[in-house]
Amino acid sequence: MESTVLRIEDFSAGFDGQIVIKEINLSVVRNKITAIMGPSGCGKTTLIRCINRMHELVPNASVSGRMLLDDEDVYETDPIIVRRKIGMVFQRPNPFPTMSIYDNVVAGYNLNGIRIPKGDKDRIVEESLRKAALWEEVKDALHRKGTFLSGGQQQRLCIARALAMYPEILLLDEPTSALDPKATAHIEELVVELKNTVTIIQVTHNIPQAARISDFTAFIYLGEMIEYGPTEKLFTVPKDKRTEQYLTGKFG
Amino acid sequence: MSVSGRMETGAGMISRTAGTGKSLSRDAAMVYSGAVRGSRNLVSEAAFRRLLRLVGVAVLLLLVAILASLFVASMPAIARNGFAFLTGTVWDPVAARFGSLPFLVGTLMTSFLALLISLVFSLAVSIFLGEYFRRGIASSLMKTVVELLAGIPSVIYGFWALFFLVPAVRFVETKTGIIPYGVGILAAALVLSIMIIPYSASLAREVIGLVPADLKEAAFSLGATRFEVIRKVVLPYARSGLVAGVLLSLGRALGETMAVTMVIGNSNMLPKDIFGPANTMASIIANEFSEATGAVYMASLIEIALVLFIVTAVINIIGKIVIMKMSVET
């Protein structure tokens, strides 16, 4: 039985008086990978940044509509709590340079002053690093700073850091666009495995990647959601002409 | 709907999550309850941001307060001396006559002479570092030396000048038939010129280094020599940066106190030429302030400080404007 973990209703957002995304309606299915794709500047990054309320950090930001996480309006809750329940991984890996790998993974706890016993901390670190397929590579170097890691490894560290908070949803903002093909493949494998533990929403402008790994795809163009549905259907028999044009590379 | 969140509805979220029938792992429960607890901040975001903005304003207020204090403290003198303060040539505290023209002239003569002397050397150093030796040992050496020159305290410059520069000047003066004071505007200008070289040199060097390579290459490919490229392409391009550097140096020279005080000879008479003793605005304050008796005397010295403040502030602002216009143009 598939259940909806996130319902986006008539959602619009923008800044400085301009509207970037218009009246989006979307239901994200739990424990599946939902890809959000579209050409550059279509508003897909703005959309996911609205989910974890990062968008409002932009000066003069505006939002309207509802976003319901398990039937609770995200915009009626303390944004701090929202961000702890929804994890985010960014385009370019950004581990904290002054902290060790260990401390990076539990940074969400340390920085927030959430005190947990050392034994639990160790367990969370190992579990998160295993889920991120990084444990074997760093288990003997946990207390070194993460700067010696490759780009792909750093990104997996960021994923582990997000997973350590046991989020409901993991938002991935083009997580492989700064990585080489081998690292990209690693991360794709990892994401597919992760959907069993967490719901994944991934922004991508890499069409083949969306086809490869996602279960559902939403196509956004000029701030509007053009089409949304199971990936296989959307890619083989798109309902909207614009979807078809995008998929065949007529614009991008 | 404006963006605003409310606190403490996280508890609702937890129970609702549990209600979906999804089994909550012990760890997740720990995070969520931690999420509720941890959201009580030491300092709220609004308060922190208010503090930051306050500090930003405080800096401006500090400047305004300094200007206001100088003004208020020199009021007794302004009221009593009026305009004659700036045009009067007699500074006689005993007779309560306060004309500061000797010091204005002394300051201008010392500073401009120092600027003139230092100009050639600053330009040479900036071309050295900006054109000929941008990397390597010679470059590091020169850069270090210039940094050190800027770092030597004024009082040490004055000390050295008193014991080496002044006798040297005296020697030259004896040989050329000028009254051999040794101390005076010339000596002060000489030591000052050494002190201000680093300021114009650094700024000029930066600007010279920013001249686009393709501009120079175009000139080279037309057969110009290095000298011609520097003269006709680099320097004109860097013109505003050079002007700004000169202004900055001038600002520094006008306010320089200790080294000048130690070698300028301390005479309150209007200087006739560069070879005799004099006083600058800074040196008269340094010399007489601790012994100033009487409200008008002290207020007059503070009025000089006020003039000094305004002049250096204006020159610095003009210099910044020139730099800003320069970065807009490039």
Add this chain to the structure above:
Amino acid sequence: MKTKGRDLRRRMFFDRLFKGSVIVLSSVCMLPMFFILFFIMKNGISVINWEFLTALPKPMGEAGGGISNALAGTLILILIACLISVPLGVFAGIYLSEYRKVRFTYFSRLSLEVLQGIPSIVIGIIAYVWIVVPMGAFSALSGGIALGIMMLPVIVMSTEETLKLIPDSLKEASLALGVPYPRTILKVILPAGLSGIVTGIIIGIARIGGETAPLLFTAFGSPFMGLNIFKPVSALPLVVFNYATSPYPEWHALAWGASFVLIAFILFLNMLAKLVTRRWKVQF
């Protein structure tokens, strides 16, 4: 053809002449520095001994004596200056960096640049008017405050420069984990920029350590060892000034010694700053 050749030779000559002049003039610039350092070392080193560093100054004209009170005084003044300028300066630097797009910030920054250009003697007068007059006495406190005002722009600017170099992605990573903004700044951004901030503090200390003019009518100087911040205090640059301009050769010698210590201190701080940058700097 002949004129062309002569013309070219002439241009080549000026080219070489120019380069030569640039090198010569630049080298001449280096001379004063070597000159000054050489004489300070030559005259100063013979004066430095244990007594010099630990004894109090002797009365006028007597031989011997030391600068222990000047050393203590300089340290006290630096401490007070840091207490005032570092917290305020770091926060102002954070403000300038975080609010850099805001209109008002331009005026804030301009104020700092004007502050930096104020002649040191004027700052001394301000400290006199603000502290010495109400207190009715010269004091280390007023001197420290004067030095603090001078140090403030240095701290602010180096903090701002350092924070500007930290990529936004670091802030975002922290905020996305649900870390509140104040904590993000204090526990993620500041630590990332620590080396730059510490370097700024060291450079600031080097700059104010040798300042004399602001102390002339604030700290004023004292022949005693003073640890009371509400009383006048001696300082290295004051000692150099007073001894150098005195008529006694014995005191001139002490001035060389004090100059040596002062220069050594400043050089040490400059090297320390470079070391801190090299070893602590976080690469992005």
